Amino acid sequence: MKAQNTLLYLDGVSVSFDGFRAINNLSLVLQAGEMRAIIGPNGAGKTTMMDIITGKTRPDAGDVYFNGDVDLTKYDEAEIALLGIGRKFQKPTVFESHTVEDNLVLALSGPRSAFSTLFHRQSRDEAERIDDILYTIRLSEKRDWLAANLSHGQKQWLEIGMLLAQDPKLLLVDEPVAGMTDAETAETAKLLREIAKTRSVLVVEHDMHFVRELDVKVTCLHEGTVLAEGSLDFVSNDQRVIEVYLGR
Ligand SMILES: Nc1ncnc2c1ncn2[C@@H]1O[C@H](COP(=O)(O)OP(=O)(O)OP(=O)(O)O)[C@@H](O)[C@H]1O
Numbered sequence: 001m002k003a004q005n006t007l008l009y010l011d012g013v014s015v016s017f018d019g020f021r022a023i024n025n026l027s028l029v030l031q032a033g034e035m036r037a038i039i040g041p042n043g044a045g046k047t048t049m050m051d052i053i054t055g056k057t058r059p060d061a062g063d064v065y066f067n068g069d070v071d072l073t074k075y076d077e078a079e080i081a082l083l084g085i086g087r088k089f090q091k092p093t094v095f096e097s098h099t100v101e102d103n104l105v106l107a108l109s110g111p112r113s114a115f116s117t118l119f120h121r122q123s124r125d126e127a128e129r130i131d132d133i134l135y136t137i138r139l140s141e142k143r144d145w146l147a148a149n150l151s152h153g154q155k156q157w158l159e160i161g162m163l164l165a166q167d168p169k170l171l172l173v174d175e176p177v178a179g180m181t182d183a184e185t186a187e188t189a190k191l192l193r194e195i196a197k198t199r200s201v202l203v204v205e206h207d208m209h210f211v212r213e214l215d216v217k218v219t220c221l222h223e224g225t226v227l228a229e230g231s232l233d234f235v236s237n238d239q240r241v242i243e244v245y246l247g248r
Pocket residue numbers: 017018021022040041042043044045046047048049
């Protein structure tokens with residue numbers, strides 16, 4: 001089967017809402033260890049594509065395979081999260097009244113209750129993982145801070161850290177740098193590149209400076225299908241991409 005050796009394989013995927021085709025014969029292949037940037041105008045179907053991958057929306061037609069032969073259309077949202085697909089929505093949803101570290105402890109624990117999680121003794125393994133994640137998300141020095149006191153960008157990093165605590169094979173990240181300072185945006189590109197050394201990442205983003213800094217293959221969606229795919233230079237020189245998106 002074609003999906004073999006791919007981390008994510010979408011082929012001929014379509015979905016309609018009240019007769020409107022939000023996703024139209026969409027095909028996209030992501031290799032293990034690959035980071036991909038998804039661009040495209042409002043309404044292109046970027047969010048709907050993520051909804052299909054995470055099981056929030058069922059496609060009307062097409063194949064959606066994860067990790068080679070796992071047919072994602074057969075699983076619900078909770079099962080897909082457990083299979084190793086983590087999703088970060090645009091707005092950060094950290095626990096503001098907990099410390100940075102406790103946010104990660106809670107994320108690491110999965111189904112355990114918040115109370116027993118915060119009061120059980122961390123194993124050395126857990127403590128090491130938390131140290132590693134804090135280092136990756138640039139928050140080692142702020143581990144004792146209340147999440148409420150972090151900047152917007154730092155909250156986004158913390159939420160990425162909370163996803164990392166669940167050790168996903170694939171991370172879906174929706175507009176991570178919206179509202180960030182230029183310095184935070186540049187740091188986020190570095191951070192995601194580091195994360196992508198050990199797992200695959202799909203990033204939806206409108207900020208082209210940031211996409212350039214990611215330095216990865218780009219897929220431009222339009223009207224629910226792939227309009228152009230390749231390097232950012234290749235895609236941004238495509239006349240149709242300029243017409244529907246970049247030239248606006
Ligand atoms: N549940 C739904 N019911 C009806 N229409 C929907 C639904 N979800 C999405 N759509 C429509 O499908 C199209 C694709 O929307 P989607 O949100 O996936 O685009 P997008 O590329 O993520 O846009 P943006 O950049 O604005 O986030 C839009 O026209 C949207 O109105």
